[in-house]
Amino acid sequence: MTIILDGKKLREKILTNLKAELDKLEVKPSLAVILAGDNPASKIYVNNKKKIAEQIGINSTVIKLDENVTEDELIQKIHSLNIDPNVNAILVQLPLPAHISKERILGMIDPKKDVDGLSPYNFGKLFSGAKPYVYPCTPKGVLLLLDEYNIELEGKHVVVVGRSNLVGKPIAQMMLDRNATVTVCHSRTKNLAEITKTADILVSAVGENIIEEKMLKSGCVVVDVGIFKDSTGRTRGDVDFENVSKIASYITPVPGGVGPMTIASLMLNTVELFNSTIRR
Helix, strand or coil: CCEECCHHHHHHHHHHHHHHHHCCCCCCCEEEEEEECCCHHHHHHHHHHHHHHHHHCCEEEEEEECCCCCHHHHHHHHHHHHCCCCCCEEEECCCCCCCCCHHHHHHCCCHHHECCCCCHHHHHHHHHCCCCCCCCHHHHHHHHHHHHCCCCCCCCEEEEECCCCCCHHHHHHHHHHCCCEEEEECCCCCCHHHHHCCCCEEEECCCCCCECHHHCCCCCEEEECCCEECCCCCEECCECHHHHCCCCCEECCCCCCHHHHHHHHHHHHHHHHHHHHHHC
């Protein structure tokens, strides 16, 4: 019988524990989110993050900038947050307006306040084998979910489909750090199904409905990071959930799997950065 990896349930457990921890504190962590532009999905994500943060006792500020904000203006805003002792965590909501370099902007965030774990410093620490200040939110959420269900990684063959800096690359490295054997596939991979068929654990982060039952072996663990709306407006993931769930031992639903864990990880990272500030 296939077991559902319930991200919503684990998120509530994590948030409840964080709230209990933060209720004991007089000084609360502070999260600043920069929203540049008018992307409708980004507005929803940011409002949701702010709502959850405030529910558990994190002070959250959203800084809204115009679509036409210049790169230098955005950098100046980040700098002001970097030097503000009352701000513990900084998040720049992606995607940014087309005229702004994501790489340059992420590189301007103080690594000690980089709550997404995507700055070059934290990314470099991750890939050098050293511990970054925090780990990227979505990969961290995936590992927390696997750990909650006692899914062993050591010695397992993990196939990651997708090579983005946001998910594919960091989760591959984090799996390697847990002694898994990792294969990374992408849009130029030939014979994709032959590779995914060997996976003990499959992580797909593409944003297209590409993973079918015939591409997987019976008993594999399936983690679907992709999420998008199809032509009918239905929310979908990378995986054909209905059929794949017939053969998988564990599987994440979309929605309700990895998505909730990403925001739980964001809150965990905010508190971790706050705690490291106290220790410094």
